[in-house]
Amino acid sequence: MKTSSHTSHFVGSLFVAVASFLAATVHAQDLGDIVPVRIGGVIETREYIPDDSGDTRPRRVFPAEFGESGVEHSTSEPGYEAPPGSFDPGTRMGWNALDGLRRWDGSDFVPATGLQMHMSYLTLQFDIRESAVNGFDLQVQSNGGIHKHLNMEIAADTAPLPDTGAYLIKMELYSTDSSAAVSEPYWIVFNDGLAPEEFEPIYAWAEANLLAAPCPFDLDGSGEVDGGDLGLVLLDFGPCPGCTTDLDGSGEVDGGDLGLVLLNFGSCP
16 A cells, blocks of 8 residues: 555654654663753753763764664654753743755755755654755653654655765754753754765765854853863863864864863953
């Protein structure tokens, strides 16, 4: 029996929602999840540090792998996992797309004409096509946390979908709590069938180019280099290749990075 695209999306979203609920009941930190928290009245996207501490650090570019659940061109990772107390009970957290869907052309991410990213959770859904679009919001848990996995599926309007590729969406998180300002933009880079050695340099390009900032030592995005940034460097002290706190690119967070933060203490230019 054939099913409609809408039915397929609903069934997929239902599976994701049930899986998300089960994951929450046997909760263990998912190191790949996006961790949204409210810091200084602003939603910040973070990631779990890969150890047993439960600590997080800022991150705004996240990888995703289509097909990881066995369904081609579709994924529910990364999910969103906010610890208890991150938001006020009774409020909702939501998603907006700040730009259209983009596809890697070999040197940059360009508009993905004729393609769409279908975002859904149960019956809630929106499509990211050529331009920015408002999404939907979901209730936070009674303890102020949230653990949700949206279903994200790449599809073609008419022509066949390319067999492989890398895609990019630019997002923001918002809250219905008026005391929590929207997040800074964050990006998800999707691998659709590329070998790791093909995808890794694309992802590295995204990290290097999407986050270009006039004040690279302002690690927490507060608008100045201060004790918060110093604390992030100290938190990551030691071998840490690829960390944003490895400011001098030495492969570890050490006295050199500490010195750079101290040297640039004060307001960002």
